[in-house]
Amino acid sequence: MRHRAWVDSLPPLLTADGIEYDKSTIVPYSYRHTYAQRHADAGVPLDVLRALMDHEMLSATRKYYRVGEKRRRRAVDRVAVMQFDRHGTRIRRRVQALLDSEHARWAVGEVVVPFGVCAEPSNVKAGGHACPFRFRCAGCDHFRTDISYLPDLRTYLDDVLRNRERLLVADAGSTEVDDWVRAEAMPSDEEIRRVQRLVHRIKSDLDDLTAEERARIDQAVAVVRRHRTVMLGMPRVRQPLSDIRPERSA
Template sequence: MVSSGAITPKAFGQFQYPTSPLVTEKRTRAAVDKLVSHQFDRHGNKIWTQARQLLEHEHARLRIGQVSVPYGICVEPSNVKAGGHSCPFRFRCVGCDHFRTDPSYLPELRTYLDTLLRDRERLAAASDLDAWARTEATPSDEEIKRIRTLIRRVETDLDGLTEDEREQIKDATRTLRKSRTVSLGMPGIRPPEPDLRLERDA
């Protein structure tokens, strides 16, 4: 049995981020350039410690070498090749070294954390499940801790920016989110509200 924290292959099959015709390639590239220096791995460590512009071949490499997942991106080769439909690790994204996330996924991270906490409470109160079934279906403390860490690291990173820098990140985030579908196609996760932490400074 896959725990409630796991993302099923079927859910990933429904989950796509098609490019919106309203978002130009130039704007998308500029947004990626702005957010790439604020990208984190599964431990909450920054991937790139220095801001730098992506070269043309790097943009192409990123498009080919990664695939969208519900609250970030995946760079695992076999999953990328299969368009996100063939994760060899049962879609345990936040436990995988191939996972990346950035501020544009902050609403999804928060929604996923809320879902994990809600599912944990619901399953703890369930009386019609065998102990082994409850154990496997209950989100792990480690996954909840990992999501909290990612959220905290992204928020702390944003807090350290100047007002102008936060405005630029907010604009880049809006651009990238416009290029994604609103519905994630994931069972049990409501579409997140578009209010980012950055909005407080608006």
């Protein structure tokens, strides 16, 4: 009774869409549900959330993840409206909510790569580990990116510019490397221009949004990035493990 009196004394509670929330649905159990859902949306593993909630059956815990998936899909659809190809051209401008089958088709036909997705068939089949173009995404027509990758594109651009300066300093110091090594390591001016143009185009489209649209996009980006493992920088070749076996005496 004290809890109900306190809830009823609160001013009108509005949702993100400006709709008044029905305070009669706020009961003490709601806090437990909110606690579980916030953990599920934050990516807490299923077994960990089950222990936190003291559930006997995993099926009870999975209910929270199904709701979280709906939220992620809405965020993905919203972010997809601001998707760009390698030239900075907006694609899928008139995206609508996709059916389950359509989501599956896009998921099967694309694979996550640095700073976006790739639709090159052999790379998709290999799960993103068989790029025939050595991950030169900025120059490939199979590459797509969206607003949620803008921080990663900026970071990559900063790294490329920094590496170019380091290589120029190394050239001035007559570092002993072959010419082909220098050519491979030196970021090309065209790649830098492509990434700069892509970053500028995404930023300019963001600036054209209203404050309300920008807030919705920012919220969707936060959800998408929270539920995605972001790979910064270009793929690297894993270094061989050192031989840690003890030496045997003769």
